[in-house]
Amino acid sequence: MKVLLIGSGGREHALAWKLAQSPRVREIVAAPGNAGIAELARLVAPTQEPGSLIDLARSEAPDLTVIGPEVPLVAGLADDLEREGFRVFGPSAQAARLEGSKAHSKEFMLRHGIPTAQHRSFDSSGPALEYLHRRGAPVVVKDSGLAAGKGVTVASSVTEAAAAVEAIFAAGSATVVIEDLLVGQEISYLVFTDGHHYRPMPIAQDYKQVEEGDRGAMTGGMGAVAPVTLLDERTSQVVARDIVERTLAGLRSDGVDYRGVLYFGLMLTDEGPKLLEYNVRLGDPETQVVLPLLGSDLVDVMDAVIDRRLGELEPSWTDLAAACVVMAAPGYPGIYRQGIPLRLFAPSERLMVFHAGTARDSGNLVSSGGRVLNIVAVAEDVRSAVDAAYAGVRRIDFPGAQFRRDIGSR
Ligand code: GLY
Numbered sequence: 090m091k092v093l094l095i096g097s098g099g100r101e102h103a104l105a106w107k108l109a110q111s112p113r114v115r116e117i118v119a120a121p122g123n124a125g126i127a128e129l130a131r132l133v134a135p136t137q138e139p140g141s142l143i144d145l146a147r148s149e150a151p152d153l154t155v156i157g158p159e160v161p162l163v164a165g166l167a168d169d170l171e172r173e174g175f176r177v178f179g180p181s182a183q184a185a186r187l188e189g190s191k192a193h194s195k196e197f198m199l200r201h202g203i204p205t206a207q208h209r210s211f212d213s214s215g216p217a218l219e220y221l222h223r224r225g226a227p228v229v230v231k232d233s234g235l236a237a238g239k240g241v242t243v244a245s246s247v248t249e250a251a252a253a254v255e256a257i258f259a260a261g262s263a264t265v266v267i268e269d270l271l272v273g274q275e276i277s278y279l280v281f282t283d284g285h286h287y288r289p290m291p292i293a294q295d296y297k298q299v300e301e302g303d304r305g306a307m308t309g310g311m312g313a314v315a316p317v318t319l320l321d322e323r324t325s326q327v328v329a330r331d332i333v334e335r336t337l338a339g340l341r342s343d344g345v346d347y348r349g350v351l352y353f354g355l356m357l358t359d360e361g362p363k364l365l366e367y368n369v370r371l372g373d374p375e376t377q378v379v380l381p382l383l384g385s386d387l388v389d390v391m392d393a394v395i396d397r398r399l400g401e402l403e404p405s406w407t408d409l410a411a412a413c414v415v416m417a418a419p420g421y422p423g424i425y426r427q428g429i430p431l432r433l434f435a436p437s438e439r440l441m442v443f444h445a446g447t448a449r450d451s452g453n454l455v456s457s458g459g460r461v462l463n464i465v466a467v468a469e470d471v472r473s474a475v476d477a478a479y480a481g482v483r484r485i486d487f488p489g490a491q492f493r494r495d496i497g498s499r
Pocket of ligand 1: 295309374
């Protein structure tokens with residue numbers, strides 16, 4: 090079959106890598122892809138024009154389209170493609186509101202009894218600031234809309250929280266969510282779901298801040314490990330019953346058809362697990378550590394999701410572990426340099442380099458984004474995988490690269 094893969098990050102390179110292992114996949118076309126994906130797929134460049142991806146699908150006639158990022162999902166690309174008769178892996182725009190609007194997702198959680206932090210949503214800064222002054226800090230301020238993982242401020246003072254509120258509205262966002270700070274270990278709990286059945290992936294943990302010790306600015310993610318073994322039997326049952334199953338039942342009772350990956354960002358607090366947020370797609374960089382552990386053919390799993398047959402399929406997972414260290418351009422997540430020459434090593438079965446912001450310049454590999462490379466190792470346990478990933482980092486020639494040295498330390 091021919092697969093059309095939408096996206097250009099490390100997540101999409103990991104998807105292309107896993108899809109290419111399927112004996113059912115004859116060709117992958119990636120839009121727009123990156124220099125790493127180009128080794129597995131033919132790249133095509135959609136324009137910014139509305140409908141460009143639909144035109145592309147019409148001309149390529151893929152048997153399966155896989156949508157990686159949230160932006161096209163929230164914009165309704167899955168609906169548009171399905172209307173044209175294409176098979177699509179990724180939820181509808183109505184379902185994707187769980188990520189596209191945090192105000193909506195918080196209201197959904199409350200209405201369906203899903204444990205989460207107390208919150209209030211505001212459409213203008215006056216009432217938001219008044220609430221902040223009454224409520225005090227610490228507090229979490231979130232842009233309700235999509236912000237590439239960078240729209241969350243954990244504020245330790247009212248002044249810092251007020252500045253975050255002002256910045257979100259000044260950037261043109263319509264709604265701010267202010268919520269209580271939850272304390273504990275954060276985990277990424279991802280499931281494949283056809284809306285009725287779900288199959289959890291190995292639990293992952295990502296490292297969102299730019300500096301070691303979880304300090305500094307929020308990024309798209311600086312590394313990840315899987316599996317993490319922070320859930321005891323009882324907590325696993327609470328997550329399954331009170332968070333995952335209530336979510337799927339809530340979606341069904343709201344008349345929302347959810348098929349794809351649903352990502353639960355969870356905080357394991359002293360009062361039990363609480364849901365921080367939903368994402369309606371695979372995580373980045375979680376995908377880079379989860380897909381290498383999948384034993385099953387990813388196309389079989391995606392087919393079962395699309396055809397609502399997930400109840401008949403139990404994906405197999407290896408009992409290995411994986412670690413990912415992200416190498417970013419100097420300056421990221423602020424203003425960063427591009428065009429830095431890169432020299433990589435030849436990947437092996439257990440040590441991969443998934444590209445994010447890379448391109449070819451006169452045939453030479455160069456950086457073209459903030460997060461540039463994901464060095465991913467698979468090993469018997471997380472500690473060994475982390476050590477192997479860092480050994481891989483040391484073999485990369487990437488002048489000025491910044492990366493965290495404490496991935497896996499939690
Ligand atoms: N790693 C967080 C995310 O994908 O949103």
